[in-house]
Amino acid sequence: MFFHDKGLQYRAKPDRPDPLFAAKLQEVLGGQWGEMTVAIGYLFQGWNCRAPGKYRDMLMDIGTEELAHVEMLATMIARLLEGAPINMRDAAVAEHPALAAVMGGMNPQHAIVSGLGATPTNSVGVPWNAGYVGASGNLLADFRYNVTAESQGRLQVCRLYNMTDDNGVRDMLSFMIARDTMHQNQWLAAIEELEADGLEETPVPSSFPQELERSENAYQFWNCSAGTESREGRWAKGEAPDGKGTFEYVAEPRPLADAPTPPPADPRLYGTGGE
Amino acid sequence: MFFHDKGLQYRAKPDRPDPLFAAKLQEVLGGQWGEMTVAIGYLFQGWNCRAPGKYRDMLMDIGTEELAHVEMLATMIARLLEGAPINMRDAAVAEHPALAAVMGGMNPQHAIVSGLGATPTNSVGVPWNAGYVGASGNLLADFRYNVTAESQGRLQVCRLYNMTDDNGVRDMLSFMIARDTMHQNQWLAAIEELEADGLEETPVPSSFPQELERSENAYQFWNCSAGTESREGRWAKGEAPDGKGTFEYVAEPRPLADAPTPPPADPRLYGTGGE
């Protein structure tokens, strides 16, 4: 069960409105790698977690924190939208021609749909959807997802930092960047912990019996694009990171099986090619 | 540019048709973590890659290989669908009541839409969409995505392995599992290489100036869910994996900012709450 405190985790106050930047900031609220994704993803991972308590507790801690990030962003976006020009013939537009470009670029739904509030959508207005979420029940698979999400997320926030000069916006972004630093570290540490606890290791899932996979192909690099520059990388030689095999470079790969012979089509379904 | 060889990378021949399993196998073809995701994701990463040639070449190698995995799965699914019962009153259904359950569970689009062929959809029939793909231009962020995709993908294939007894299906899955072993290792090795080449490290993006983030919050664990079991984990104490800070456990976190005071609504947009 959840409780809410109306204080913001961190201040979210721009120096001045900027409806064009408001549209862009939506990406880290409601985009693929935005705060909705991590909040909902971590909570589902926590609810479905069957591992020892520290993992479940930790997942609920951070999933709950991420809800506060959604809140900060929603607050910031609403403030960036204050006083947005909504009519090309507004006096303000006539006097400040640069506003025309803003009006071209701002998200029209911020005026028409939400009345100058944030929306659960990304920077081009596509609604957030749960296809972005990863929650598999296998914690190593999911923690890797989480490291990714924090990496993609921090990357996007850093890019946005460079896309504005507003000190208030940058101040909030500097907090979000710091939290993403923490969370990248946290998930990397959690991966160490999982392995130290003997719960999971590479390759995920580690308890699938190695003798059941086709091991002659388990450490081969197949060179399917002309040129062999890929031979130079760590991934093509030496011991594999899982310590269970040695990389082999297949410079000229060939199909291992013949072309399939398709059976006749089912006449009841009117496919082409029945005899 | 691409060329195609009609041989299959590996054989894809079930011992017998099984339309219910065909529906399930769609998950690893056209689901969030299916082969379409990695094929299209790696190719976009390769096309947008501005790093040294070995990285770009490697991305194109594996993106191209993944297309062959889509092909194997499409072939297997078509064969699993052969002779599927399509009418509840077929004699076969009457004689083998278990077929009724198969008909309840098979994907009706496999008969109505594709005529007993594979479809670019997941195990519940949702069409594949590009919102699943990660391709950011930052290779560490993307390689972490790729490790995740191979982990989630291998996990799903291993689960499917346990959901069938068909030796032909299991044979193909054992090959796919082996390739996913390779690819998990490959991306982990690629991450090592990126770091060894000095191109990127934790936290992503590593070239964002550390002094610009709000560093007092960059290594804090906020305990937002009641209970402090999360204090026991590696993520709450000691040096952070990036070597740039020390974890701190905030047992009773509080908001850092006051509740925001919303401004009056814009009367032209008929929001509630103007003065």
Added chain:
Amino acid sequence: MFFHDKGLQYRAKPDRPDPLFAAKLQEVLGGQWGEMTVAIGYLFQGWNCRAPGKYRDMLMDIGTEELAHVEMLATMIARLLEGAPINMRDAAVAEHPALAAVMGGMNPQHAIVSGLGATPTNSVGVPWNAGYVGASGNLLADFRYNVTAESQGRLQVCRLYNMTDDNGVRDMLSFMIARDTMHQNQWLAAIEELEADGLEETPVPSSFPQELERSENAYQFWNCSAGTESREGRWAKGEAPDGKGTFEYVAEPRPLADAPTPPPADPRLYGTGGE
């Protein structure tokens, strides 16, 4: 069965083209609360209606009228797009710099996809989808949806009215606003009628036996966000609108059940946390 008359329900002729406004107007054609939603929603409600004839007839009346609204909007949008600049180097753009902003803001699909025609999408180009539609078979639930749709729809049209100065556009919008006034009133009247006919009342569904719900929680307000300003509202004291209970304010709510104890994960599915 349907018949079409080529006359428009109301005139749809702008004073001058405005491709930027055309993009915005798409919201009330193909957005969540646009005319496609109400047309298709009311028709499905009508087709599935099992109530006395006046309800079904009324649903078909208004569902059919809404198709005419889609038509008016499509006509208006096509006219707003006439002569749109499609190339940044057009002489017109060079001579009238404000056109550049229009080109930045117009929907590129209006040129590339539809050749200056309306599209079944919203103001940011997201295709209309049937997830917007509400049609449950319970008329009170659905009429409440319909009041909502007419309220959100009229709100959006009024906002759009303020976002243009074109008299021809405003003339058509004034008709749509009037029809939405009617339809809000109509659905409110229909709710009165349903209740007067003894068919349904609050809480929907009213025929679910009251003794089967957990009545001690059926009129409690749970104060889950810090602060008790919510205690001041009508929703926290006095008789509830359904006349079947009295509001109670729970100032300091607590969970009614203990934390769940997750069972061990299924080893066949490689979840983390087996015993």
Added chain:
Amino acid sequence: MFFHDKGLQYRAKPDRPDPLFAAKLQEVLGGQWGEMTVAIGYLFQGWNCRAPGKYRDMLMDIGTEELAHVEMLATMIARLLEGAPINMRDAAVAEHPALAAVMGGMNPQHAIVSGLGATPTNSVGVPWNAGYVGASGNLLADFRYNVTAESQGRLQVCRLYNMTDDNGVRDMLSFMIARDTMHQNQWLAAIEELEADGLEETPVPSSFPQELERSENAYQFWNCSAGTESREGRWAKGEAPDGKGTFEYVAEPRPLADAPTPPPADPRLYGTGGE
């Protein structure tokens, strides 16, 4: 900012596993009218609220409570999935043929994707998306949406109650039904309060000047479907609910404008019909 308590708002413990019902229960977790919709919808309404504090506080109270409902459902679904048959050839399936039907009907993603955990999707596996959410900044429009959501939601939960005999499941549903009773009442009371506070009334938005709408059409019922049974309803005669007009029944409606004359197509865009 949010805090989490691991206790459940109400117990969520089935008498026995039922993977088929788990699939169905997803509708009220991640469907159009499920708990994710109201949680996220109310929170966005709260964050964007510019009305007096009791409204904002109340929105945050209930939005936060709804997160606990998502949690209860996720817990229940995970428990319903325990020990699910995942292989048609399991001994259990052979001995209890009814299990075959369960396997046909259970959601395969519950095994393949989430490892017997809940997913943020509906009863047919479609991912939740933010296109379900209504949050306009106009509180009457939004409270009407909220009454609708609680009506559709309670209706679905009551239906699900009739679709199972499990006492543990029914116990939890009886709590959810009670809360939905409260919430329907709450939003109806909030509508009363809004009107009593003079903030908004029918037609939404009420501050759009009545003289600007085309008032001769603002209270007309257009009979667009053959037959005049619709004349018998409250919506076709007498004073309209807003008290600002009288219903008029237009028995034989005709278009008010001529068929539009389409202009020639733009030759640069290769439309058909240039002169």
Added chain:
Amino acid sequence: MFFHDKGLQYRAKPDRPDPLFAAKLQEVLGGQWGEMTVAIGYLFQGWNCRAPGKYRDMLMDIGTEELAHVEMLATMIARLLEGAPINMRDAAVAEHPALAAVMGGMNPQHAIVSGLGATPTNSVGVPWNAGYVGASGNLLADFRYNVTAESQGRLQVCRLYNMTDDNGVRDMLSFMIARDTMHQNQWLAAIEELEADGLEETPVPSSFPQELERSENAYQFWNCSAGTESREGRWAKGEAPDGKGTFEYVAEPRPLADAPTPPPADPRLYGTGGE
């Protein structure tokens, strides 16, 4: 503007309920090639049509007819759902075990969401979306789309015909099949007419100046898949159907351009690979 007659275009009465077939029939109502697609597609083509009146009139004729097909299907589906088993423990299920399979296979939303009514979704429950629609403003491009839609649609209806033995269902399907026969013929005739009227021909768009395309590649068949069986087809030799070129078979195609050299990444965006 539209008018509705409550008579059905053709009778839609099954001999007996069949909830499993109801789920399947949704494909031709709300699937990619279902009646919603052609109804909405043809109406948008008509509204955006700038060609002589017979084309626009014809488009409105058939678009309007297709609405009646949606109506027939919605009616049939509601009747197929009558008395559907909704609880696995219903006496009816116990006595007729085959019902269990029906319950596994029926769409749970038909009970939970629509209360035994049709839904605007396909056979696996995915909501209809406007991304299925083709309407470009170029009539030859669109009429080709229309021939396709009628071909895919008739194919699906014929498949469904073979998937049931219900005489009432088959009767309605025989009408729909006949109308699709007409409509395939109609669009083929319309293509003849367009060409006879000199409005458009192959290649679409025919008014793009032939000298501006790179004509040396305009009639070449590139053999990109190993093996040259494709050389045997009509598409590889002789005059092309447009009469403007001769097919040429390129047996061993090679890239025409070198590998691109990617520029350094933008340091402000933290891409990998800046120098």
Added chain:
Amino acid sequence: MFFHDKGLQYRAKPDRPDPLFAAKLQEVLGGQWGEMTVAIGYLFQGWNCRAPGKYRDMLMDIGTEELAHVEMLATMIARLLEGAPINMRDAAVAEHPALAAVMGGMNPQHAIVSGLGATPTNSVGVPWNAGYVGASGNLLADFRYNVTAESQGRLQVCRLYNMTDDNGVRDMLSFMIARDTMHQNQWLAAIEELEADGLEETPVPSSFPQELERSENAYQFWNCSAGTESREGRWAKGEAPDGKGTFEYVAEPRPLADAPTPPPADPRLYGTGGE
């Protein structure tokens, strides 16, 4: 199985960056009729093809070629994005005011998400999805889809050609236009071949017994929109293109069946209208 050559099928080098045009060009990469659609569509048609080898080989040839088109477009888009302005306060923007309009119109995801790379989305940022693909197992139905896709695709590329003056972009588009000329011709030729081989003809599917369709309605044109201009077309008189019937014009069509009588609603599902 596939192999990749790093050479581009054709050069993809703009004369200068143009981030606004990059956004538009995405339509033919990741839109409904973009290269991803035809690549994936043709490959699935090929993998599911059960017809003689020349058809399957041809499908794999062209599906594989289309992957090279995706690659060319991705390369071109990345180059058009080079040096894009990302901050409204960049000196470049201040000095060249037209850049502001570019910034309003460029896709913000090209900076935030992909770091100046192409994305698998359309011109308004909607992710590509597999609902665009047609692959039925019936080759005539599918080849008609393919003619359509090449027609819509060539139309869009020709429109884009007129929307830029960049010679490098136009050079690449002239190649794509030529290939689309080929592919329109190719699919028309393939349709001839199918018919010549006796595999399929109009109406699709041609092997459905003509006596089972309701033949009295199989060649009727129903005039459902007022006015009889549609009588003038080829589709309303004379022999139908399939040679199996004669067109008949039904000037005043009437429903063939009475209005349906809805049964009472199921009380367990709380529909409105039980007796």
